[in-house]
Amino acid sequence: MAVRTRGGRGKQPTASDTALLAAAPPESPVPRRLLAVATRLFADKGFDRTSVQEIVAAAEVTKGAMYHYFDSKDDLLAEVYARVLRLQMQRLEAVAAEGGPVQDRVRRAAADVVVTTIANLDDATIFFRSLHQLSEDKQREVRAERRRYHELFRSLITEGQEQGVFTDRVPADIVVDFYFGSVHHLSTWYRPDGELTAEEIGGHYATLLLDALRPGGGTATMG
Amino acid sequence: MAVRTRGGRGKQPTASDTALLAAAPPESPVPRRLLAVATRLFADKGFDRTSVQEIVAAAEVTKGAMYHYFDSKDDLLAEVYARVLRLQMQRLEAVAAEGGPVQDRVRRAAADVVVTTIANLDDATIFFRSLHQLSEDKQREVRAERRRYHELFRSLITEGQEQGVFTDRVPADIVVDFYFGSVHHLSTWYRPDGELTAEEIGGHYATLLLDALRPGGGTATMG
Amino acid sequence: MAVRTRGGRGKQPTASDTALLAAAPPESPVPRRLLAVATRLFADKGFDRTSVQEIVAAAEVTKGAMYHYFDSKDDLLAEVYARVLRLQMQRLEAVAAEGGPVQDRVRRAAADVVVTTIANLDDATIFFRSLHQLSEDKQREVRAERRRYHELFRSLITEGQEQGVFTDRVPADIVVDFYFGSVHHLSTWYRPDGELTAEEIGGHYATLLLDALRPGGGTATMG
Amino acid sequence: MAVRTRGGRGKQPTASDTALLAAAPPESPVPRRLLAVATRLFADKGFDRTSVQEIVAAAEVTKGAMYHYFDSKDDLLAEVYARVLRLQMQRLEAVAAEGGPVQDRVRRAAADVVVTTIANLDDATIFFRSLHQLSEDKQREVRAERRRYHELFRSLITEGQEQGVFTDRVPADIVVDFYFGSVHHLSTWYRPDGELTAEEIGGHYATLLLDALRPGGGTATMG
DNA sequence: TATGAATGAGGGTTCATTCAT
DNA sequence: AATGAATGAACCCTCATTCAT
Structure with a gap:
C-alpha cells in the first residue's frame, strides 16, 4: 500500500457509515479527500478517462500533493479496491460469526452484501469495471482477496448442503459465482x-x- | 451503423456459428477483420487501452483503411455491441417462439444465453465493461435494445407466474436483472x-x- | 489552366451576370458546379479548412470525378483566381476604352469595381485571404495579372494628373494601392x-x- | 486570455518599441518566445499551414511546454490578435486625447496607424488574413474590440464634420471602413x-x- | 468518364509523471 | 509538505491523392 498517512478505522462499520466514507467533506485530510474524489470520478467516467488533473482539481489539491501521498494514479485505484474488499470482508465475517441456523446466516449475508453494495454504488461500479486497469500485481492481490471472500461465503453454502437444509443439485462454487454476478451488476x-x-x-x-x-x-x- | 459495406447474415445461427464469427480468418474482407481483431483486443486490454494503431497492426491494415470503413474507434465498439445484441435477441426470439410449457421455454432460454455467452466470451467481457466508453447516443441505443431483450425474457417469467407454475414472491423485473447479472459475469x-x-x-x-x-x-x- | 472542359464566355458580362455564375445550379455541368461549390466553401471556411470531401459532397460528385477535371485542390483555387481576375480586367478594360473626360472614366471604374466586388463577395473574400495558399508558380501568375490590372487603373490616374484634373501630391502608385485596399476589404x-x-x-x-x-x-x- | 503568466507592459510604447516586441530574443521566457515565433510563422505561411511542431521547434521548446502556457494553437493566434488590438488602441487613444484642431488629430492618427502597421507588418498580415481561423467566441471578442477602435476613429471624423472642417458627403462610417481597408492592405x-x-x-x-x-x-x- | 478503396504522412492535443525549488 | 513548469510519448483522426477497375 502506498498511502503513507492514514489513521486506522474502527472495524465493523454499518452500511450507512460506509456511505459517509465516500462523501468525504472538503476539509478532511488530503489523502482521504483525494480518494473520495477519485472514487466519484472513476465511477462516473471510468478510470482511463479520468485524468490526474481532474482529480486534483476536484480535490482542490495540487498535482505535487497527490504524488506525495500516492505513488501513481494506479495506486489510487488500488486503494479503492483495498477499501471495498476490506469492508465487504469485514461485514461477511461478522455475519458468518453470528450464531443461528445456517440458512439465516446465509440470508443475512446475502441481503447485507446487496445493501452495502447499494450504499457504495460507486465502489461497486469501479470494482466490476476497472479490475483490468490495475497492474498485474495488484490484480493478483485483489483476486486473491476476492477468492477468500468467496470461499467464506461458499463455506456457508456447503455447511447448509451438508446439513441438508440446502440442495446440492448445483455445486456451491457455481452458486457463489451465480449470486455475486447478480450482486455486482x-x-x-x-x-x-x-x-x-x-x-x-x-x-x-x-x-x-x-x-x-x-x-x-x-x-x-x-x- | 457506420460500416458502409456488409452483407446480411443467415438467420438463427447456432451457438457454435457465432463463435466462428469472432474468429474471422485473415483473408476475410477488411471491415470484418477489423471487427474481429478489435473484439479480441478490447476484451483483452479494455477499450481505452487499445490503440487504433494496435488494431490496424493486428488486422494488417492501414489506419486510413480503418477510417474508410468506420467513423471512429468508438464506432468499432458500437459495432461490437450491435453484433452481440442482434445475436442474443435472435436466439431468445427463437426460443420464445417455440411451443411447450413455459417453464421449458424459460429453461431453454436461460441455458442458451449462458452457452452463447460462453461461446462469445470476448463479446460478453466487452459488453459489461465498456458501455460507458460508448458515446451517449450509442449508449442510449444499446440500452434500448437491451431493454427490449429483457422485456421479452420478462414476459416469459410473467407468463409462468400468471399460470401459477412460477412463484411471484419476487417481481419478474428483479428476477430478470438478477439472472442477467449472473450471466454477464x-x-x-x-x-x-x-x-x-x-x-x-x-x-x-x-x-x-x-x-x-x-x-x-x-x-x-x-x- | 487545368480544367479541360469549359466553354468560353461572352465578354463584358454585367455585374448581375457574374453573381449568377457563383450560384451555379446543381444541374450545371460538373466542373462548373465544382467551381461554384468550391468558391462558396472557400469563402466560408477558408481554403485549408475545406476538404476535397466536402467539396465533392456539396457538388454531388465523386472524388474521382473531381480529379478528372482538376489536377488538385490547389488547381480549383487557381481557377477561382483566374475567373475573378479575368472578370475584373474585362470590366476595367471596357470602362477605360470608353470616351469622355478622364475623371468620368475613373469614377465609373472606381464605382464599378466596388459593385462587381460586392456582387461576387465570395470571390473577393477568397482573393484577399488565400493568395498564400496557392503554389508559388500560380501566385506569381496571379500577381502578374493583378499588376497589369493595377497598371491600367494607374494609367487613368496618371492621365488625369497630366491633364491637371487630378492632383499629383500623392504618387499614382500609392493612390492605386490605397484605393484597392479599400475595395478588397x-x-x-x-x-x-x-x-x-x-x-x-x-x-x-x-x-x-x-x-x-x-x-x-x-x-x-x-x- | 490563456497565457497564465505574463507581466504587464509599460503604457504608450512608441512604434519602434512595438517592433522590438515581435523580435523577442531567444533567452526571453518561454511564452514570449512562443508568441514571437508564432507571429513570424503565421505571417509567413498562414495559420493553418503552420504546425505546432514547427512553432515549438523554432522556439526551441517542447510541445508539452507550449500546451502548458497556451490552451491550444488557436489560443496562440488569439494572443497575437489581443496584442495588436491593444497596441493600436493605445496609440489611437493617445492621439485622440491630444489637443489641437481636429484635422491635425485625424492626420496624426491616420499617419500613425500606417507607421505602426508597417512596423508590425507580421501582425497586420495575420490580422486581416486569419480572423476566420479563430474560434467563433474569440472572433466575436476581436470584432468587438475592433469596433471600439473604429468608433473612436469615427468620432474624430464626425467631430470634424460637425465643425464643418470635413465634408459629410460620405458618411463617417464609410470613410472609416474605406481608410482601414487601405491600411490593412x-x-x-x-x-x-x-x-x-x-x-x-x-x-x-x-x-x-x-x-x-x-x-x-x-x-x-x-x- | 468515373468509381471508391486504400494510402501514409502529418495534424493538434492529452497526459502521467518528474524534478528543481 | 508542496509547487508547477516541463517532458516526451502516445493518442485519435484527417486528408489530398492514387490506382485498379
Whole structure:
C-alpha cells in the first residue's frame, strides 16, 4: 500500500457509515479527500478517462500533493479496491460469526452484501469495471482477496448442503459465482430513485438465492 | 451503423456459428477483420487501452483503411455491441417462439444465453465493461435494445407466474436483472479449461433460476 | 489552366451576370458546379479548412470525378483566381476604352469595381485571404495579372494628373494601392442586409477617391 | 486570455518599441518566445499551414511546454490578435486625447496607424488574413474590440464634420471602413526595401484621407 | 468518364509523471 | 509538505491523392 498517512478505522462499520466514507467533506485530510474524489470520478467516467488533473482539481489539491501521498494514479485505484474488499470482508465475517441456523446466516449475508453494495454504488461500479486497469500485481492481490471472500461465503453454502437444509443439485462454487454476478451488476441497473429500497432489493435477492437452494422436488432437467 | 459495406447474415445461427464469427480468418474482407481483431483486443486490454494503431497492426491494415470503413474507434465498439445484441435477441426470439410449457421455454432460454455467452466470451467481457466508453447516443441505443431483450425474457417469467407454475414472491423485473447479472459475469470467472462445459454451466444456471421460481413453501423472510 | 472542359464566355458580362455564375445550379455541368461549390466553401471556411470531401459532397460528385477535371485542390483555387481576375480586367478594360473626360472614366471604374466586388463577395473574400495558399508558380501568375490590372487603373490616374484634373501630391502608385485596399476589404465588412446598396457604396467610394484627387488647396502637411 | 503568466507592459510604447516586441530574443521566457515565433510563422505561411511542431521547434521548446502556457494553437493566434488590438488602441487613444484642431488629430492618427502597421507588418498580415481561423467566441471578442477602435476613429471624423472642417458627403462610417481597408492592405504590397519610408507612406495616406474630406466644391456625382 | 478503396504522412492535443525549488 | 513548469510519448483522426477497375 502506498498511502503513507492514514489513521486506522474502527472495524465493523454499518452500511450507512460506509456511505459517509465516500462523501468525504472538503476539509478532511488530503489523502482521504483525494480518494473520495477519485472514487466519484472513476465511477462516473471510468478510470482511463479520468485524468490526474481532474482529480486534483476536484480535490482542490495540487498535482505535487497527490504524488506525495500516492505513488501513481494506479495506486489510487488500488486503494479503492483495498477499501471495498476490506469492508465487504469485514461485514461477511461478522455475519458468518453470528450464531443461528445456517440458512439465516446465509440470508443475512446475502441481503447485507446487496445493501452495502447499494450504499457504495460507486465502489461497486469501479470494482466490476476497472479490475483490468490495475497492474498485474495488484490484480493478483485483489483476486486473491476476492477468492477468500468467496470461499467464506461458499463455506456457508456447503455447511447448509451438508446439513441438508440446502440442495446440492448445483455445486456451491457455481452458486457463489451465480449470486455475486447478480450482486455486482446492481451498479448497472440500480437507481436511487427507483421503486424499491436497498433493503427490499436485498430481501428479494436473498429470497431468490435461498429459494434456489431449497431442497426437495427440484425442477427436472429439460429433455 | 457506420460500416458502409456488409452483407446480411443467415438467420438463427447456432451457438457454435457465432463463435466462428469472432474468429474471422485473415483473408476475410477488411471491415470484418477489423471487427474481429478489435473484439479480441478490447476484451483483452479494455477499450481505452487499445490503440487504433494496435488494431490496424493486428488486422494488417492501414489506419486510413480503418477510417474508410468506420467513423471512429468508438464506432468499432458500437459495432461490437450491435453484433452481440442482434445475436442474443435472435436466439431468445427463437426460443420464445417455440411451443411447450413455459417453464421449458424459460429453461431453454436461460441455458442458451449462458452457452452463447460462453461461446462469445470476448463479446460478453466487452459488453459489461465498456458501455460507458460508448458515446451517449450509442449508449442510449444499446440500452434500448437491451431493454427490449429483457422485456421479452420478462414476459416469459410473467407468463409462468400468471399460470401459477412460477412463484411471484419476487417481481419478474428483479428476477430478470438478477439472472442477467449472473450471466454477464460469466466472463469474469469462466475459463475454457475449467471442469465444467458450457452446457453444464448453462444447465446449472437454468436450474438455479427455475428452482428459485418454484412455487410453494418458499423460504420465510427472516424476522 | 487545368480544367479541360469549359466553354468560353461572352465578354463584358454585367455585374448581375457574374453573381449568377457563383450560384451555379446543381444541374450545371460538373466542373462548373465544382467551381461554384468550391468558391462558396472557400469563402466560408477558408481554403485549408475545406476538404476535397466536402467539396465533392456539396457538388454531388465523386472524388474521382473531381480529379478528372482538376489536377488538385490547389488547381480549383487557381481557377477561382483566374475567373475573378479575368472578370475584373474585362470590366476595367471596357470602362477605360470608353470616351469622355478622364475623371468620368475613373469614377465609373472606381464605382464599378466596388459593385462587381460586392456582387461576387465570395470571390473577393477568397482573393484577399488565400493568395498564400496557392503554389508559388500560380501566385506569381496571379500577381502578374493583378499588376497589369493595377497598371491600367494607374494609367487613368496618371492621365488625369497630366491633364491637371487630378492632383499629383500623392504618387499614382500609392493612390492605386490605397484605393484597392479599400475595395478588397469590402468583403470584411459589407453585409447584404446593410443600409446601403452596392451602387451607393460604389458611389461613395468613387467620391472619396475623386475628392482626394481634386487639385487645388490641398491639406497642409502637418507640422 | 490563456497565457497564465505574463507581466504587464509599460503604457504608450512608441512604434519602434512595438517592433522590438515581435523580435523577442531567444533567452526571453518561454511564452514570449512562443508568441514571437508564432507571429513570424503565421505571417509567413498562414495559420493553418503552420504546425505546432514547427512553432515549438523554432522556439526551441517542447510541445508539452507550449500546451502548458497556451490552451491550444488557436489560443496562440488569439494572443497575437489581443496584442495588436491593444497596441493600436493605445496609440489611437493617445492621439485622440491630444489637443489641437481636429484635422491635425485625424492626420496624426491616420499617419500613425500606417507607421505602426508597417512596423508590425507580421501582425497586420495575420490580422486581416486569419480572423476566420479563430474560434467563433474569440472572433466575436476581436470584432468587438475592433469596433471600439473604429468608433473612436469615427468620432474624430464626425467631430470634424460637425465643425464643418470635413465634408459629410460620405458618411463617417464609410470613410472609416474605406481608410482601414487601405491600411490593412499595406501588408499586401509594402516591402521594406521599397522607395518610400513608412513615414512617407503614412504621410501620403493621411493626405489622401484628409483631402477626400476637404469641404467645398466636391466632385459632382456622375450622371 | 468515373468509381471508391486504400494510402501514409502529418495534424493538434492529452497526459502521467518528474524534478528543481 | 508542496509547487508547477516541463517532458516526451502516445493518442485519435484527417486528408489530398492514387490506382485498379
